[in-house]
Amino acid sequence: MINEKKYYLDTFRVTDGQLEELIAESLRNGGSFADLYFENTTCTDLLLKDGEVNVGGFNVDFGVGIRVLNGEKTGYAYSESTDMASMLAAARAASAISDGSAGKVGADREDEASAPKYRGKPNPAADRYPMKDDWRTCEAALFVPYLAKIDSAIRQKDSRIIKVIAALSSQVTDVLMFNSLGEMKYDTRPLGSISVSVIFSQDGKTENKSVSRSFRSGAEMLTDSLLDEVVNLAVSGIDERFAAKRPKGGQMPVVMGAGASGILLHEAMGHAFEADFNRKGQSIFSDRMGQKVCRSGISIVDDGTIRGNRGAINFDDEGVPGQYTYMVEDGVLTSYLHDRISAGYYGVKPTGNGRRESFRYHPIPRMRATYMEGGDCSKEDIIASVDKGIYVDQFSNGQVKIGEGDFTFYVKSGYLIEKGRLTMPVKDINIIGNGPQALADIEMVGNDPTIDDCTWTCGKEQSVPVSCGIPTVLVKSLTVGGE
Amino acid sequence: MKEYILTPEEMDFTRRCRELALRKGVQKIRVTANKSTMDLIGTLNGEIDKVTHCMDRSISICVFVDGRYGSFATNRFDEEELDSFLDKAISTTRMLAEDGFRDLPDPSRTAKDAKTGLELELFDDRYDTVTPQERLRMALDASIFGKEDGGDRWTLVSEEAEYSDSVFDTYLIDSQGLECRHIETSFEYGVEITVEDSEGDKYSGYWWDGTPLLKDLSIMECCPKALERAVAQMAPKGHRGGRFNMVIDSEVASKVVSPVLKALNAYSLQQNNSFMMDTLGKKVFPEGLSIIDCCRNKGETGSRYFDSEGVVSVQRPVIQNGEVMMYFVNTYMSGKMAMAPTIEEPIRPKVMPYPQAGLKKDDILKLCGSGIYVTEFNGGNSNSSTGDFSYGIEGFAFKNGKITHPVREMVVTGNFLTLWSHLLACGDDARLCMSKLIPTLAFSDVDFSS
Numbered sequence: 001m002i003n004e005k006k007y008y009l010d011t012f013r014v015t016d017g018q019l020e021e022l023i024a025e026s027l028r029n030g031g032s033f034a035d036l037y038f039e040n041t042t043c044t045d046l047l048l049k050d051g052e053v054n055v056g057g058f059n060v061d062f063g064v065g066i067r068v069l070n071g072e073k074t075g076y077a078y079s080e081s082t083d084m085a086s087m088l089a090a091a092r093a094a095s096a097i098s099d100g101s102a103g104k105v106g107a108d109r110e111d112e113a114s115a116p117k118y119r120g121k122p123n124p125a126a127d128r129y130p131m132k133d134d135w136r137t138c139e140a141a142l143f144v145p146y147l148a149k150i151d152s153a154i155r156q157k158d159s160r161i162i163k164v165i166a167a168l169s170s171q172v173t174d175v176l177m178f179n180s181l182g183e184m185k186y187d188t189r190p191l192g193s194i195s196v197s198v199i200f201s202q203d204g205k206t207e208n209k210s211v212s213r214s215f216r217s218g219a220e221m222l223t224d225s226l227l228d229e230v231v232n233l234a235v236s237g238i239d240e241r242f243a244a245k246r247p248k249g250g251q252m253p254v255v256m257g258a259g260a261s262g263i264l265l266h267e268a269m270g271h272a273f274e275a276d277f278n279r280k281g282q283s284i285f286s287d288r289m290g291q292k293v294c295r296s297g298i299s300i301v302d303d304g305t306i307r308g309n310r311g312a313i314n315f316d317d318e319g320v321p322g323q324y325t326y327m328v329e330d331g332v333l334t335s336y337l338h339d340r341i342s343a344g345y346y347g348v349k350p351t352g353n354g355r356r357e358s359f360r361y362h363p364i365p366r367m368r369a370t371y372m373e374g375g376d377c378s379k380e381d382i383i384a385s386v387d388k389g390i391y392v393d394q395f396s397n398g399q400v401k402i403g404e405g406d407f408t409f410y411v412k413s414g415y416l417i418e419k420g421r422l423t424m425p426v427k428d429i430n431i432i433g434n435g436p437q438a439l440a441d442i443e444m445v446g447n448d449p450t451i452d453d454c455t456w457t458c459g460k461e462q463s464v465p466v467s468c469g470i471p472t473v474l475v476k477s478l479t480v481g482g483e
Numbered sequence: 484m485k486e487y488i489l490t491p492e493e494m495d496f497t498r499r500c501r502e503l504a505l506r507k508g509v510q511k512i513r514v515t516a517n518k519s520t521m522d523l524i525g526t527l528n529g530e531i532d533k534v535t536h537c538m539d540r541s542i543s544i545c546v547f548v549d550g551r552y553g554s555f556a557t558n559r560f561d562e563e564e565l566d567s568f569l570d571k572a573i574s575t576t577r578m579l580a581e582d583g584f585r586d587l588p589d590p591s592r593t594a595k596d597a598k599t600g601l602e603l604e605l606f607d608d609r610y611d612t613v614t615p616q617e618r619l620r621m622a623l624d625a626s627i628f629g630k631e632d633g634g635d636r637w638t639l640v641s642e643e644a645e646y647s648d649s650v651f652d653t654y655l656i657d658s659q660g661l662e663c664r665h666i667e668t669s670f671e672y673g674v675e676i677t678v679e680d681s682e683g684d685k686y687s688g689y690w691w692d693g694t695p696l697l698k699d700l701s702i703m704e705c706c707p708k709a710l711e712r713a714v715a716q717m718a719p720k721g722h723r724g725g726r727f728n729m730v731i732d733s734e735v736a737s738k739v740v741s742p743v744l745k746a747l748n749a750y751s752l753q754q755n756n757s758f759m760m761d762t763l764g765k766k767v768f769p770e771g772l773s774i775i776d777c778c779r780n781k782g783e784t785g786s787r788y789f790d791s792e793g794v795v796s797v798q799r800p801v802i803q804n805g806e807v808m809m810y811f812v813n814t815y816m817s818g819k820m821a822m823a824p825t826i827e828e829p830i831r832p833k834v835m836p837y838p839q840a841g842l843k844k845d846d847i848l849k850l851c852g853s854g855i856y857v858t859e860f861n862g863g864n865s866n867s868s869t870g871d872f873s874y875g876i877e878g879f880a881f882k883n884g885k886i887t888h889p890v891r892e893m894v895v896t897g898n899f900l901t902l903w904s905h906l907l908a909c910g911d912d913a914r915l916c917m918s919k920l921i922p923t924l925a926f927s928d929v930d931f932s933s
Contacts, residue, residue, distance in 0.1 A: 046579075049754075052580035052582070053579055053580055054551070054552065054579050054580040054581070054582040054585075055552065055553070055554075055579070055582075056553050056575055056576065056578075056579050057553050057554040057555045057556075057572075057575070058555055058556075058571070058572070058575065059555070059556040059557070060556070060557040060558065060559060060568065061557075061558055062557075062558060062559050063558065072532070073530075073531060073532055073533065074525075074532070074533045074534070074535075075533075075534045075535075076533070076534070076535045076536075077535065077536040077537070078537060078538075079538075080538070080539065080540060080558045080559075080560075081560075090536070093534075093536035094534075094536070096534045096536075096615065097531075097533075097534045139574075139575075139578065140575045140578045140579070141578040144578065144579070144580075162755055163754055163755060163756070165754070199754065199755060199756060199868070201755070205869075206755060206756075206868040206869070207868075208756070208868065246896070249724065249894070249932040249933075280527060280641045280643060281640040281641045281677065281679075282640070282641045282643075282675075282677045282685070282687065284685060360537060360539070362533075362535075396864060397862055397863060397864045398862050399861045399862035399863075399875070401687065401861065402687075403677045403685035403686060403687040404684070404685060404686060404687070404716075406861065406877075406891065406892070407861070407862065408861040408862030408863060408874075408875025408894070409862055410862060410863050410864035410873060412864075428864075428866070428871055428873050428896065429873060429894075430862060430863050430873050430874070430875050430894045432875055432892045432893075432894060433892075479892045479933065481873065481875070481893075481894025481896065481932045481933070
C-alpha cells in the first residue's frame with residue numbers, strides 16, 4: 001500500500017528539511033553516498049492450542065537506520081527515536097566510516113551523472129500489495145473465530161488427530177527512505193501468515209504435519225477458500241507418512257516436485273548468485289558470469305513483482321524499484337543479485353535486491369521470489385523416464401556452503417520411483433549434492449511451474465520474507481542418504 | 484551517567500508502566516526492560532569494511548487480565564505512547580479465551596539475589612574505555628590476509644571478520660514485588676576465511692571467540708585457526724557407508740544434546756511432541772551421561788540468577804549417571820500439567836566428562852581408534868516426537884587415532900536414545916564462550932551412509 005508522503009512524514013515526525021540536514025551531517029566527513037531508512041512496524045500474533053485462542057500479543061518497532069557508504073565500505077547506526085538530537089548522533093556515528101579514524105578515505109561522492117535515477121514519486125496505481133483491511137485497525141476478536149474454525153474443521157477430518165496448533169501472524173510496516181541523491185521513496189508493507197501444525201497418533205506412533213500460507217495482503221486474505229486450502233493440506237498425505245520408510249541410499253536420479261522443492265533452488269543456487277558473495281570471491285560462481293551453467297532452455301528468475309506474493313516489493317530497502325531479474329537465461333549465468341554497493345562494484349544497475357530485516361540492519365543482496373521458469377515436459381513423462389530413483393515433493397532444513405556449493409536437504413515427504421512409477425512413500429532421508437553440479441545435471445524441466453506460498457524466511461545474517469518455486473525437474477544424479 | 488545501560492529514568496519508566504497497567508485494570512503484570520549497546524568493526528581482506536553502532540531498548544509486558552493472558556512489546560519509551568500501548572494490550576487480552584493456569588510465579592520461587600545486575604561479575608569496566616581507535620587496531624591486527632602463503636596448494640581469496648563489543652542490561656519486575664537485574668558485557672571476534680586450491684575449488688573455515696572480559700579475548704588465534712580449518716578440508720574423498728565410531732567436535736556437539744534438552748521441556752511433553760515422555764526419575768541414558776545446569780558460575784558467560792519469569796536459577800543435575808532428574812516446567816505448564824514447577828529451560832547446561840576428567844579431542848580420537856570425526860552438521864532434521872534424526876555431516880575419517888582425510892557427502896542417521904546408549908566418551912574441553920558447555924563427544928556403532 002502506498003499512502004501520501006505526508007502520512008509518512010507525520011508517522012516519523014520529520015520534515016523535508018530535517019531529512020536534508022541528516023544527510024548533510026552523515027556526509028560531513030566525506031563518503032560517496034548516504035541514506036535514511038525510517039521504519040514503523042507492528043506485528044501481531046494469535047495462537048490457538050488445546051482448542052482455544054488463549055495466547056496473543058503484539059510488538060511495536062520504530063526507528064531510523066542511517067547508512068554512509070565510502071566506496072564499498074559501510075558505516076551504519078540507528079536510532080529508536082526520531083527526535084533530531086538522537087538522529088544526528090546516529091548520523092555522526094555512521095559517518096565514522098569516512099572519518100580518518102575508521103580507515104581509508106577517498107571514494108568520490110556518487111553524483112547525479114553516474115548514479116542510476118529513481119527520482120519518481122511512488123505510484124499507488126503500481127502498488128503490488130494494496131491493503132483493504134489494515135491489520136493494525138482490525139481487532140483480535142475478528143480473527144479468533146477464524147482460527148477456531150480451522151481447528152474444528154481439521155479435527156473433523158481425521159480421528160487420529162491428537163493436537164492442533166494454529167497461529168495467525170500479521171505485520172504492517174511503514175517505510176520512508178531518503179538518500180543523498182535526493183530520492184525519496186515510501187511504502188506500507190503488509191504481511192499475513194497462517195500456520196498450522198497437527199499431530200496424529202496411530203498404533204502408538206506419532207507423526208506431525210505442518211502447513212502454512214503467507215501473503216503480502218491485509219486481513220482480507222482470510223477467506224473461506226484459504227481456510228479450506230489450509231485444512232485440506234493439514235490432513236493430506238498422512239497415511240503415506242505413517243506408511244513411509246527409509247529407503248536404501250546411494251547415487252540416483254531425483255525428481256523434484258513442483259512448488260515447495262524450489263527451496264533447493266533458493267539455497268543451493270540462489271545464494272551463490274547473490275553479488276556480495278561474488279564480490280568477495282566467496283561464491284563458487286564468482287568467476288562464471290556469462291558462462292553456461294546448465295542446459296539451454298533453463299531460466300532462473302528472482303522476482304519482486306508478483307502481486308501479493310511474500311517476496312514482492314514495490315521498492316527494495318535502498319529505494320530501488322522491485323524488478324524481475326534473470327539470473328540464468330537459457331542456461332547462461334547473466335546476472336547476480338545486486339544492492340547498490342555490488343552494482344557499483346560491477347558497474348551495473350542495482351537489481352532491487354538490497355533488503356534488510358529492519359532499520360537495525362544495513363541492506364545486503366537478498367532474494368525475493370526465486371523460481372525456475374517452466375519447460376516443456378509433463379510431470380508424468382519426467383517420472384516415467386526414471387527407472388529407479390526418488391521423487392521429492394517437500395524438503396526442509398536445507399543448508400548450503402556458499403564457497404564449496406555443497407548442500408544437504410532433508411526430505412520431508414516423497415516416494416520411491418521404480419520403473420517409472422511412484423511406489424513406496426519415503427521419509428527420514430537426506431539429499432546431498434553440489435549446487436553447480438546439480439544445476440548442470442538437470443535433464444528435464446516440467447511445464448508446471450509453481451510458486452509455493454508457505455512462510456519462507458531467508459536467514460542470511462538477517463531474516464527477510466521470501467518465496468520460492470520450481471516446475472517438476474529431473475536431476476540425473478544426487479546422493480540420497482538412506483539405509 | 485552510563486547511557487549504554489538502563490538509566491534511572493528508564494527504570495522509573497519501567498516501574499511506571501507496571502503501576503499504570505494496574506490502574507488500568509490489569510490484575511497482575513510482569514514488565515521487562517532490555518537495553519543493549521554494540522559497536523562493531525568489520526574487516527574484509529585486512530581492510531576496514533564496516534563500522535556499526537547500535538543501541539536498542541525495549542519494554543515487554545506480560546499481562547494477566549480477568550483470567551486471560553497476553554504478551555506485548557514496544558521500543559517506544561515515551562509516556563504518550565505508553566498509555567495507548569497499554570490500552571491496546573489490555574483490550575487485546577480481553578478478547579482472548581480464559582486460561583486459568585496463567586499466573587506469575589509464586590514469590591517464594593523468584594530471585595532475591597540479583598539486585599544490581601553486577602553480582603555475577605559479568606560486567607567489564609574496560610567497556611567504558613575502549614576507543615574507536617582501539618577497536619580498529621584490534622580488528623586490523625588480527626588479520627592475516629596477505630601474510631599467509633599456501634604455495635602452489637592454495638590461495639587465500641577472502642578473509643571476512645568482525646570485532647564487536649557490547650553490553651546488555653535486563654531489568655525485570657512484577658506486580659508481586661519482584662525486582663531483578665542482569666548486566667553483562669561481551670567482547671567478540673569472528674572470522675571466515677575462504678581458500679581456493681589449484682583446481683579452483685573453494686573451502687571455507689570459521690573460528691570465533693567471545694568473552695565477558697576483554698582481557699580474556701583470544702583474538703589473535705582466530706584467523707590462523709579459521710585458515711587451518713579451511714585448508715584441512717581440501718581434497719575431500721568419498722567414504723564408504725557403514726557403522727563406525729563417531730567423534731563430534733565440541734563446536735557442533737550441541738546438535739545431539741539440544742534435542743534431548745528440548746524433549747525434557749514441559750511444553751513438548753504436554754503437546755505429546757517429545758521422545759522423553761514418562762522418563763522422569765528413570766535411567767534412560769548410560770551411566771556415563773551426566774548433565775548439570777551450571778547456571779550460577781561467576782564470571783562465566785551465560786550464567787544467570789533468574790529466568791524470564793524471574794524464577795531463581797539453581798545449580799542442579801538435569802541427568803545424573805543416566806537418570807533423568809528433572810523436566811523444565813515453568814509456572815504455566817506447572818498448572819496445566821499438575822507438576823511441580825522447576826525452571827523454564829536449562830540456563831547453562833554442562834555435559835560432564837566421561838570416563839575420566841581431562842580428555843581432549845586428540846585423546847578421544849585415540850580412545851576410539853578409527854571412525855568419522857564430525858566437524859560440521861550440514862542440513863538434515865530430527866523428529867521431536869520419535870527422536871529419529873538424519874543429518875548431513877562434514878568432517879574427517881580417522882584411523883589409529885589420527886585423522887587421515889576429509890570426507891564429503893555423508894549422512895548420519897539414527898535415534899537419539901539409541902545414539903546415547905552407545906556413548907563412548909565425553910571430553911573435558913567445552914569452550915567457555917559457548918552458552919551450552921558441550922565437549923567433544925564420542926559414540927560407537929553409528930550409521931553413516933554416503
